[in-house]
Amino acid sequence: MLHQSTVTIPASTSKSTSAVAQALFAVLLGAFIVGFAGFSNIGAVHNAAHDTRHANGFPCH
Amino acid sequence: MSVFRAIVFTAAAAGLCVGLTVTAIQHVGPIPLILKAEVYEKQAEAARQAAPAPEAPAAASAHGQDGGGHNHAGHDHGGHDHAAAAWEPTDGLERNAYTALFNVVEWIGFGLGLAGLLVVARRPASWREGLFWGLGGFAAFALAPGLGLPPELPGAPAAELGARQAWWIGTALATASGLALMALGRSVLLGVLGGLLVVAPHVIGAPQLAEGASAVPDALSRQFTTAVTVTTFISWALLGALTGDFLRRFGGAELKS
Numbered sequence: 388m389l390h391q392s393t394v395t396i397p398a399s400t401s402k403s404t405s406a407v408a409q410a411l412f413a414v415l416l417g418a419f420i421v422g423f424a425g426f427s428n429i430g431a432v433h434n435a436a437h438d439t440r441h442a443n444g445f446p447c448h
Numbered sequence: 449m450s451v452f453r454a455i456v457f458t459a460a461a462a463g464l465c466v467g468l469t470v471t472a473i474q475h476v477g478p479i480p481l482i483l484k485a486e487v488y489e490k491q492a493e494a495a496r497q498a499a500p501a502p503e504a505p506a507a508a509s510a511h512g513q514d515g516g517g518h519n520h521a522g523h524d525h526g527g528h529d530h531a532a533a534a535w536e537p538t539d540g541l542e543r544n545a546y547t548a549l550f551n552v553v554e555w556i557g558f559g560l561g562l563a564g565l566l567v568v569a570r571r572p573a574s575w576r577e578g579l580f581w582g583l584g585g586f587a588a589f590a591l592a593p594g595l596g597l598p599p600e601l602p603g604a605p606a607a608e609l610g611a612r613q614a615w616w617i618g619t620a621l622a623t624a625s626g627l628a629l630m631a632l633g634r635s636v637l638l639g640v641l642g643g644l645l646v647v648a649p650h651v652i653g654a655p656q657l658a659e660g661a662s663a664v665p666d667a668l669s670r671q672f673t674t675a676v677t678v679t680t681f682i683s684w685a686l687l688g689a690l691t692g693d694f695l696r697r698f699g700g701a702e703l704k705s
Contacts, residue, residue: 418561443554444594
């Protein structure tokens with residue numbers, strides 16, 4: 388890896404930029420999922436996730 | 449494999465393992481305490497409905513008292529939204545199945561965040577690296593919010609839900625950012641800033657009720673705090689180690705640069 392020439396640098400830079408973008412998208416998706424399961428105020432979701440919320444220490448009720 | 453796909457595979461596998469493991473642990477730790485607390489909660493509820501309850505909280509008096517005192521059909525006690533109208537799972541298998549399902553969903557969500565941040569920070573994926581990040585997650589999403597808002601049992605008095613959720617999320621994000629600055633920041637100044645971010649939510653303070661008698665005995669609440677904290681510690685340590693290891697396996701060459 389260390390002996391990659393300067394020619395490959397633009398390509399690997401754009402590749403790692405895209406890797407960061409994909410990873411950030413995954414983080415956002417994760418935040419959305421955690422928010423839905425742990426913080427959604429919809430009654431039926433709250434009731435189904437009730438014990439999960441309490442047992443994971445999320446604010447509930 | 450694209451980076452996104454590697455992260456999703458990693459998070460799905462790690463979240464499934466952690467969700468199912470933690471469900472099993474919850475059944476010997478926190479959940480029996482929740483069920484015990486609900487007995488007290490229901491007793492208190494019954495007592496409140498039997499008595500005219502002059503000290504009923506605002507939310508209860510708003511929708512229970514203005515019809516001559518006997519329109520308690522569908523009445524729900526203040527601030528607690530097991531609303532009579534909303535669907536809820538029946539006790540036993542159905543309820544426990546939903547708990548398992550939401551545990552898996554929850555930990556897949558945390559796994560996506562953890563794996564994504566490992567990639568963003570360009571850290572080498574390994575079980576030990578993941579474990580340290582998992583311990584950070586435990587500090588940010590369990591310890592720090594739990595200092596101001598200890599894990600609550602049903603029936604324990606609590607401030608308004610929206611305010612608690614906002615403080616909880618704000619504290620978790622501030623602690624996570626603070627830890628990241630301290631661990632990865634390239635200067636002392638960033639480290640100090642990180643430390644301030646960790647402390648700030650507790651200077652602001654969590655929303656608390658001024659007073660309020662708990663339907664649940666204090667001893668039970670303390671037991672619950674310990675049970676939840678230990679359970680979430682195991683979950684985060686396991687999630688971190690599995691995420692680091694799976695990311696190394698699924699990530700391949702893309703993530704090794």
